[in-house]
Amino acid sequence: MRLQIMTAAAALMALTACSGQSTVKAPDSVDGLTKQQVEAIVKEYLMREPIVLAEAFGELQRREEQQKVAAAENAYKQVKLSADDPVLGRPDAPITIVEFTDYNCGYCKLATNWVLNQVDDRRGDVRVIIKESAVRGSNSEMAAAAALAAQKQGKYREMHVALMKVPANAYTPEIIDQVGKSVGMDVTRMRTDMNSKEVREAVKASISDYEKVGLEGTPSFFINGVYVGGFGEQHLNDIVKQARDKVKT
Known part of the structure; x- marks a missing residue:
């Protein structure tokens, strides 16, 4: 159970750190551990498994690209093609x-x-x-x-x-x-x-x-x-x- 909590916390921290928008507040305690202890465990986990950060950053880039494509396609609907366009x-x-x-x-x-x-x-x-x-x-x-x-x-x-x-x-x-x-x-x-x-x-x-x-x-x-x-x-x-x-x- 504790390993699952640490893994989830690590992934969450990675995502929010990559985006620069840490909107999720860490709880005061998790499974009997203090906030400071959880943060220390998460930090140690990320240092040991940096691939988590890479995967999180890749996911962030994928989502941003999807948003960019959707925004462009939506805005493109406003473009009127002219009979004079080559x-x-x-x-x-x-x-x-x-x-x-x-x-x-x-x-x-x-x-x-x-x-x-x-x-x-x-x-x-x-x-x-x-x-x-x-x-x-x-x-x-x-x-x-x-x-x-x-x-x-x-x-x-x-x-x-x-x-x-x-x-x-x-x-x-x-x-x-x-x-x-x-x-x-x-x-x-x-x-x-x-x-x-x-x-x-x-x-x-x-x-x-x-x-x-x-x-x-x-x-x-x-x-x-x-x-x-x-x-x-x-x-x-x-x-x-x-x-x-x-x-x-």
Whole structure:
């Protein structure tokens, strides 16, 4: 009995210590032992079995991640997809992946091939909506504006992919013009559209959506509403498969 009490007390102390929120008050005595004696026994137990702390911390992290995912998915319900949002793939595909991205994000660049593989899959059941959440400075906004300007010339995919190949933080007006020219754009028209109120407001709207959802980094994905933060290819594949299985049923 005493061992059970000590084990429970140790686990409880570990959890509350890890969270920094010790909300449970220790009793004055336990099984005939004083509070001070129990605390000494618990301390000795934790020193002897530190794995308890590691397990408790792991459980705390798991719970915090669950809360983070739930909060993001709930906030995402407030995001309204616009007909002007760039779409890759079949517009009426049953699986929708919304990607919040930034051209200065290294992991976004790594994720590009995965994104293209989804929309190019022979099943044709995935579309990707890009949210140009340019949160990494003014040259991120400039690159995002260029991509949206390319959409007006029917060159969004080409421009998006080409911009992702440019090293992070290397975007300058000259580089943007070179990339636009390389994908066959009318650069003069592109510049005009980049500076238009419509495009500037579209970039701001995507940034606002990013902030509204409470995202902390890019890329961030919502696959039929299921949140995946960061680029973990296997995890993303698993969520797409789950979405595909639900569509079939």
